[in-house]
């Protein structure tokens with residue numbers, strides 16, 4: 001314990017010195033924007049912090065008794081100061097800096113510090129401390145970037161979406177600011193941890209230290225919470241979402257939840273569904289050809305069919321489409337919504353674990369042996385929906401003949417479909433086209449130049465550098481592209497009207513935030529997500545002969561529909577009889 005005093009002093013001295021120096025430097029420089037000044041101060045302080053820390057260590061302090069528990073305390077302080085800017089900003093919005101909040105606000109970093117340190121302390125051991133801290137620093141640097149920049153919440157469904165996102169999508173998001181976060185909050189501190197010379201004592205002493213440090217941290221936390229218990233009660237009960245921006249505590253919690261929701265003990269057994277499925281159509285009727293387009297990130301209020309001021313659906317306007325203005329999504333991300341849309345479960349019943357353990361509507365259709373099912377994907381993948389039916393990846397120029405600079409166009413998915421349709425002679429057909437659509441943040445990449453009707457547009461993936469109008473314009477141009485894609489899909493169906501009853505269904509998987517209240521992209525927990533993320537664009541088109549078989553008059557456009565209706569409406573459209581079908585959720589038959 002002889003060297004404990006200098007060890008504690010190091011971060012304090014260093015922090016003080018780097019802040020003083022940074023603010024002196026900043027006074028000498030003139031910044032045009034407040035934002036530039038803040039980012040400069042931020043990165044400058046961090047960089048000095050590291051130079052000083054590493055320098056101080058290299059100067060040969062007595063570091064022989066640098067224990068793992070002390071390292072945890074230092075790193076936890078670091079977390080509290082540099083990785084929680086979004087948390088402090090959100091908290092100050094709810095608890096402004098006024099006299100009655102002073103104590104509470106100052107106690108928050110203490111509670112956050114004790115909690116972070118406690119988690120690490122409990123898991124610490126000779127073999128785990130360094131890898132754990134290095135991983136936490138690297139992951140938290142990225143978490144901090146996304147939270148500070150896009151104010152996202154890293155809950156378990158966001159993690160699922162991120163883990164299912166491929167490299168190409170990640171490159172869309174990559175920016176200089178992200179690289180800086182990675183270097184200064186990820187790599188450099190991780191290197192410091194890697195190099196920190198730790199000494200270990202015997203097992204008994206290490207365990208005693210763990211116990212002592214844990215109890216001390218719990219005691220401090222309890223005192224801080226007890227002292228401002230009124231504030232903490234409202235913090236915990238009425239302002240629950242605030243804790244979602246704590247770093248690394250919340251994402252660590254989300255990882256636990258993700259693992260719990262995803263992995264179960266034992267292998268995954270997929271329960272069959274609708275084995276009794278039978279098609280009830282008369283034998284002399286024309287076979288059915290339905291194309292289901294799964295849209296990407298299109299919010300309903302940016303569709304001019306829904307009254308939006310920018311004309312984003314000029315071509316669809318001239319088609320005889322049935323536009324559904326009030327459709328809500330099952331989730332706020334692709335990974336949550338897409339499997340839920342096709343599953344037998346309603347939004348309230350659905351969970352990822354239940355979804356992957358049950359067959360979905362595509363399987364039920366396949367069980368009839370009279371419907372050919374094909375899934376073409378230009379988005380990411382089918383999120384587990386098309387595992388047991390034919391699947392074609394259209395994000396590569398091997399299959400998609402319309403790819404420019406790595407960006408494959410949705411229209412490419414239509415090529416070759418005529419041949420496929422002809423080859424399914426006499427059978428009903430369901431083709432699912434999973435669009436790239438309005439995948440953000442690089443909306444400007446989602447359309448060809450000829451679709452750039454709304455200008456000026458945001459031409460960077462750094463959304464916060466663009467005005468809200470520029471972001472919205474790029475987003476609207478991408479909808480124009482989808483408008484053209486859907487009309488081309490309808491045109492393709494019209495070519496088969498003599499031999500089939502044809503229909504197109506379109507439904508977006510979730511909506512998108514475009515900077516309203518500083519929120520971008522999508523993926524917020526459903527209960528706190530704005531309407532922009534959950535109210536989705538949806539429409540349908542039927543040829544004349546198909547329409548005659550449906551009771552269109554009973555569709556109430558003012559009614560609220562949701563992804564829950566898709567499963568049963570698809571079965572209804574194909575006239576499938578099965579115990580899995582619920583007529584009250586079928587858009588076309590609910591009132592019969």
Ligand SMILES: [Zn+2]
Pocket residue numbers: 296297333334335509510
């Ligand atoms: Zn999506």
